[in-house]
Amino acid sequence: MFDPGLLIQSLPLLLAGLWNTVWLSAGGLLAGFVIGVGVCSLKLSERTVLRRLGGAYVSVFRGIPLLIQLLFIYYLLPRLGLDVPAWVAAMAGLALCCGAYLSEILRGGFLTLPPGQVEAARLLGLGGRDILVRIKLPQALRATLPALLNEVILLIKASSLISAVGLAELTRTAQNLAASTFLQLQFYLAAAVLYCVVNISLALLAGRLERRFEAGRA
Amino acid sequence: MKMMMAVGVLAMLSASVMAQADTLDDVKERGVLRVGTEMQFAPFDYLENGQQSGFNKAVFEEVGKALGVEVGFVDLPWASVLPGLEADKYDMVAGPLIITQERMERYRFTAPVAESSVALLTRASDDSIHAPSDIAGKVAGGGKASAQLAALESYVETLDEPVEIREYVDNNQAYADLAARRLDAVANSLPNIAYIAKQRPSLFKVVTPSFGPQSWFAYIGRGGDESASLIDAFNAALAEMREDGRLAQLQETWIGQAMDVPDHPVPAE
Amino acid sequence: MDFSVLTEHAGEIGSGFLMTLWTWIGGVALALAAGLVIAVIQLSAGPWIRGALRCYIEVIRATPFLVQLFLLYYGGPSFGLSLSPMAAGLIGLGLYGSVYFAEIFRTGFTSIPQGQIEAAQMLGLTSRQIVCRVQIPQMLVLILPALVNFTTILGKETPVLSIITVPELTFVLTGVGAETFAYVETLLALCVGYFILAELCSRLGQWLERRASLYLTQGVRTPRTLKPQETAA
Numbered sequence: 001m002f003d004p005g006l007l008i009q010s011l012p013l014l015l016a017g018l019w020n021t022v023w024l025s026a027g028g029l030l031a032g033f034v035i036g037v038g039v040c041s042l043k044l045s046e047r048t049v050l051r052r053l054g055g056a057y058v059s060v061f062r063g064i065p066l067l068i069q070l071l072f073i074y075y076l077l078p079r080l081g082l083d084v085p086a087w088v089a090a091m092a093g094l095a096l097c098c099g100a101y102l103s104e105i106l107r108g109g110f111l112t113l114p115p116g117q118v119e120a121a122r123l124l125g126l127g128g129r130d131i132l133v134r135i136k137l138p139q140a141l142r143a144t145l146p147a148l149l150n151e152v153i154l155l156i157k158a159s160s161l162i163s164a165v166g167l168a169e170l171t172r173t174a175q176n177l178a179a180s181t182f183l184q185l186q187f188y189l190a191a192a193v194l195y196c197v198v199n200i201s202l203a204l205l206a207g208r209l210e211r212r213f214e215a216g217r218a
Numbered sequence: 219m220k221m222m223m224a225v226g227v228l229a230m231l232s233a234s235v236m237a238q239a240d241t242l243d244d245v246k247e248r249g250v251l252r253v254g255t256e257m258q259f260a261p262f263d264y265l266e267n268g269q270q271s272g273f274n275k276a277v278f279e280e281v282g283k284a285l286g287v288e289v290g291f292v293d294l295p296w297a298s299v300l301p302g303l304e305a306d307k308y309d310m311v312a313g314p315l316i317i318t319q320e321r322m323e324r325y326r327f328t329a330p331v332a333e334s335s336v337a338l339l340t341r342a343s344d345d346s347i348h349a350p351s352d353i354a355g356k357v358a359g360g361g362k363a364s365a366q367l368a369a370l371e372s373y374v375e376t377l378d379e380p381v382e383i384r385e386y387v388d389n390n391q392a393y394a395d396l397a398a399r400r401l402d403a404v405a406n407s408l409p410n411i412a413y414i415a416k417q418r419p420s421l422f423k424v425v426t427p428s429f430g431p432q433s434w435f436a437y438i439g440r441g442g443d444e445s446a447s448l449i450d451a452f453n454a455a456l457a458e459m460r461e462d463g464r465l466a467q468l469q470e471t472w473i474g475q476a477m478d479v480p481d482h483p484v485p486a487e
Numbered sequence: 488m489d490f491s492v493l494t495e496h497a498g499e500i501g502s503g504f505l506m507t508l509w510t511w512i513g514g515v516a517l518a519l520a521a522g523l524v525i526a527v528i529q530l531s532a533g534p535w536i537r538g539a540l541r542c543y544i545e546v547i548r549a550t551p552f553l554v555q556l557f558l559l560y561y562g563g564p565s566f567g568l569s570l571s572p573m574a575a576g577l578i579g580l581g582l583y584g585s586v587y588f589a590e591i592f593r594t595g596f597t598s599i600p601q602g603q604i605e606a607a608q609m610l611g612l613t614s615r616q617i618v619c620r621v622q623i624p625q626m627l628v629l630i631l632p633a634l635v636n637f638t639t640i641l642g643k644e645t646p647v648l649s650i651i652t653v654p655e656l657t658f659v660l661t662g663v664g665a666e667t668f669a670y671v672e673t674l675l676a677l678c679v680g681y682f683i684l685a686e687l688c689s690r691l692g693q694w695l696e697r698r699a700s701l702y703l704t705q706g707v708r709t710p711r712t713l714k715p716q717e718t719a720a
Contacts, residue, residue, distance in 0.1 A: 013268040062636075063685030064678050065643040071298070071674055075305040079671075083306075101636055108632045146594045147633050150548075150587060154640060157551040166254075166292045166302070171551060176293065179258035179390045180265040182418050185565070188557050192550045199549035297661050301670040324668050362658075363665035387649055387658065391561075398564040 002186050010177050010187070017173030018194050024087065024169070025159045028094025029152060035099025040106040041132070054103070061100035067161045069093050074165040090162035098155050105147045109140030142213045149206040153199045170194060241309050241439065242447040250288045252308035253278060257293045258390055261413040261472045262314060273472035274312040277331060277456075280464060284455035297387065300325075303440060309448060314435035316365035316407070319485045325441050326449045327483035329456055330434035331465070332473060336369040337428040338403040339411040341396060342421055347403060350429050354379035356402035359392040361385075365486060369430030370405035397421055407435065409473045416474070433486035434479065457481060492669040493676055496659075503659030504680055510655060511642045511684065513577045518584025518641065525585060526592035527618065544586040552583050552644045560651045576648040584641045591633045595626025628699045635692030639685045656680050 042054030061069070070093040077084065084092070113136060121131045141148065163172035174191035178184045245251050255263050255274060263272045270291060282289040292308055303311050303325075316334045317327050338358070340347045347353060354377040360367035362385040374381040384401065386392040392404045393414060404411070408428055415422045437452070439445035459465040466476035493500065529540050547555065559582075560575040570578065599622055607617045649658035657677065664673035 010268055013265075059686060059689065060682070062639055062689070063682040065646060065681050067646065068674060068677050068681065071301070072678075074307070075298075075301045076671065076674070078305045078307070101640075104632055104636050108629070112629070146590055147636075150590060150637075153548060160551045160553060164295055164298045166294045166298075166307070168293060171553060172293070172295075174554075175390075176257045176265050180260060182393075182414070182421075184390075184394055185558070185562050188554050188562075192554050192558070195551060195554070196546060196549040200545050203545055203549070297665065300665075300668070301674075304670065320668075362662045384652055385662070386652060387661070391650060391652075394561045398561060398569065400569070 003181070003183055006181060006183065007186060007190060010190075013177065014170065014173055014187075014190060014194060017168055017170040018198070020167055021156065021159050021169040021171075022198065024090050024162060024167070025094065025156045027091045028098055028159070029155055031091065031095035032098030032102055032155070035095060036102025036106060037132075037137070039099060039103035040110065043103065043107055044110060058100045058103060061096050062104070066093060066097045066158050067164055069097060070161060070164050086165045086167050089165050090159075090167055093162070093165075094155060094159060097158070098151065101151050101154075102148070105144050105151060106137075106140050108147070109142075109144040110136055112143050113139055145206060145210050145213070149203060152202060156199060156202075157195065239444055240447055241445040242451055245285070245287055245309055245448060248287075250290045251278070251282055251285065251310065252290050252292065253310050253312050254292050254294060254299050254302050254308040255312035256296045256299060258296075258388070259313065259410065260417075261409060263291075263293075263312060273332070273468060274314070276468045276472065277459075277465075278312065280459055280468075281452055281455045284458065285451055295388075303438070306440075309445070310437055310439050310452075312437055314437050316433045317436050317483050317485050318365050318433075321438070322483065322485055323441075325438040326445050328437045328439075328449055329453050329460075329481055329483060330436045330479040331456070332409055332435040332469060332479065333477045334365075334407040334409070334433045334435040335428035336366045336373075336405055336430045336433070337408045337411060338405055338425040339393070339396065339414060339422050340403045340425050341399070342415075342419065342423045344402065347425055350425060350427070351377055352425075353377070353381055353403050355381070357382045357384065357400070358403045358405060359384045359386055359395060359401045360405045361389050361392070362387055365433065366406050369433070369486075373429045393422070407433075409435075412474060431487040434484055436483055488672055489669065490672055492663065492667045492672055496663045499659050499663070500656070500676065500680075503654060503656040506654055507642075507645050507656040507680070508684065510573075510576055510580065510645050510648060510653065514580025514584060514645070515638055515641055517577060517581030518588050521581060521585035522588025523592055525589035526596060529589070529593060530596055531614075540589075544589060547582060547586045548590075552579065553647050553650070555579060555583060556647055556651065572648070572651045572653045575651060576645075576653045579648075580641060580644065583644065584637070587637050587640075588634070591630050591637065592626070594633070595630040596622055598629055599625055624699070624702060628696075631692060631696045631699060635689055635695075638692070639688050642684055642688060643681065 039054050039057050042050045043058070045051055045054070070089060073084065073093055074086065074089040117135060118131055121135050126135070159169055160171035162169055163175075168176075170191055174187040178187040181187070253274075257263050257265055257270060261272050262274045263270065265271065270293075275291070278289045278291075290308075291312070292302070294302060299311055299313070302308060311325075314331055314334075315321060315327075317330065321327070338347070338350055338353065347356075350373065353374070358370060358374070358381050360370045360383065367383075367385065371383060374383065384392075384395070386395075389404075389406060389410070392401065392406075395401045396404050403425070408424070408426075411422075411424050415424045439449045439452075456465065459468075460479070460481070465479075469476045525540055525544070529537055532540075556575065556579040559579050560570060560572070563570055563575070603621060604617055607621050612620065645655055646657035648655055649661070652658070660673045660677050660680075664670045
């Protein structure tokens, strides 16, 4: 069931898979964050049309499984004359989906802000964008940090689906190794350990941030 | 809305332009023959020391030489492989696939590269199965929507006792369930299960004779005229390999025995 | 495009849809219950138990559901635990979801000012009353969006069960697609199917959100005054 020699031999391949997982997720997260803030502003807008638009975005991209979104982008858009490379399809899929979830989390954070703060900032002469970037966003981020971390880790794991568009990320690499060597448990466990290394480091980092914020508040 | 319609019309126009292209010309211009496959189908495609290895790589290498192009493989989960071919993400699919009438109507097959008759894989420790008919009353598995599963289904109808058949999205999960005693047998093509039994003799064994119709493994290109010249060129290179014994040699190396294969696609009955 | 493929396989597709719905509901119920228990224990237990739970949460949270399900279903028999596909699927979803729900509940619990709990203690409320009457109702308002968010995420993990042969929607429709080559049609059907499920979930969430905030703004609901005809009966 286990063959340590083979595992060591396969390590470079697994690490290459992990690298694909990490950089594509990071790109998806950055783009997704921008989308998330935008959609969240739409949903909190005073105009009904914009609110509806934001709501529709969240419904569609939160409602349809990522795998199916990816297949759409990669296999159906070419039929409509829009051909994209695999990595663009993967990153776009992750960003669109992640944006929908982030917008909902941030909305929760914005709603907890006392309205008096925004009014005070306005009285002090701050513009709409300044209020968003300097007052609302930092506080919303702080208030929702655990949920945001959840989402980042979910994104990294969801990136295991991008193998559907032909990218060898960590899970796919482990599957291929398992199928080729019949050492199924070994390679799935190896993948689990590598995911743990990345995601638990992120969780530790977020924990430190959280404590720092707490200290700052006290 | 008008904008969207305009985009739609443009897209359809460009799609029809694309459809008239010739795949062989595209391949030669690019200098690369793109092949979609799944690296979980030993002995045809699998990883060895982290590198792609197997029969497909060897055959395409020879064909690539004959066509004067490089070969680039793309690894995908099997469920994505055929849709990707239709979306023009690559020019051919390796697999290989069993030639069937329905598939021939949809895709353009090369000449066969190997025999694909279906047999059973069982646990090495299982003394109750010596012939395929011994699975009567037991549980067997096969790949969902595969030609091998169809062969198993029609075979078990000839048995006295019913056989419970489980369908798997992924053959490797069926092998794992066989090892975990959730299944008593897995039906798949002889080259595949012979390879597995050879790799893990303590766990699995092959039960012969094979059953079901005579069937053949081959590669495919997109259906329609655009890929006709590519498949013809592939077949010409393959014919040469068949005649000078290179194909037989590759079969012996990777599948364990040389096989006589027809010179044109023959569907399983 | 030819959608007759879908009507021809309507029976299969319908049962796949119901299977998805049922595994989703079952998985979420298990995960919510386990998550609440974990969160409450975390807040009240000693450091050793807290540490052990922390490890459990971090490991489950850090690994993809596919990998966990695979280890549970195919690794289990090596340890004498041979589960049916359905049982493995439900337990897998429950374990996976429990840690996310636990984290969400924890965020909710810690967001309630300590002063309130002290005040409730002074008023003589038992700790169970404090949890049920003071903490849970307030935190629900804060965490409902996150709960709904994760419930839809868990719903979208159910296609993974197709790998261990649970005949849910993805299993059925990808099979139909492979048999009939109707990839586009089945892909669209998958979109619609999961979209309907997610919409149902978020509508339910919005309704709950309204109910919960109503409960809070009105404070503890004033006892309903009986109308004369009711007393007469």
